[in-house]
Amino acid sequence: MAFVFKYLPSPLGLLTLVASDKGLAAVLWEDDKPDRVPLKALEQGTTPILAQAEQELNDYFAGRRTVFTVPLDAQGTPFQKSVWDALSGIPFGETRSYGQLARQLGNPSAMRAVGAANGRNPISIIVPCHRVIGASGKLTGFAGGLEAKAYLLELEQGGRLL
Structure with missing residues (x-):
């Protein structure tokens, strides 16, 4: 399967x-680890899907979008996909802990596995892994960095501090 990519300037740096x-x-x-999301055969270009994603992300950053409708094609294991589906169910402006997600998935002891799958989420922002926080309420790891995670959460919570 061939993948097409384009760059998108954002308030958080250049996204691919x-x-x-x-x-x-x-x-x-921009500074993603190359092996976090392994995709092969990339070529630069544009497609209707990329154009839709670009428009929806621009609307999100401008505060005009709370729900994404672009079709998704995340590549991962069945467990990872179940975690990513659970992430997609976290409402805009809300957060969940890894433990809450593990319980939701019917395996309360799978907090670390949920965290690992969360870290492999290939579709940052749109599949909102930034909405997952530690049990203490503190921000925890995020591929875009903790400053980006804080920015996204503040954007979604109308500028309210966590």
Whole structure:
């Protein structure tokens, strides 16, 4: 499967949007670790899916969008996909802990596995892994960095500090 990518300037730096013929496959950070989201056969270009993702992300950053509708095509294991589906169910402006997600998935002892799958989420922002926090309420690891995570949460909470 070939993937097409384009760059998107954002308030958080240059993002890389990646699409397959089925949907958006990744939103990558400027300093993303190369092995965090392994995608092969990338070519630069544009597609209707990339154009839609770009418009929706621009609307989100401008405070005009709370829900994304771009088709998704995340590549991962069945467990990772179940975690990413659970992430997508976290409402705009709200947060959940890793433990809450593990309980939601029916395996309360899987907090670390949920955290690992969260860290491999290929579609940052749109699949809102930034909405997952530690049990203490503190911000924890994020591929875009903790400053980016804080920015996204503040954007979604109308500028309210956590």
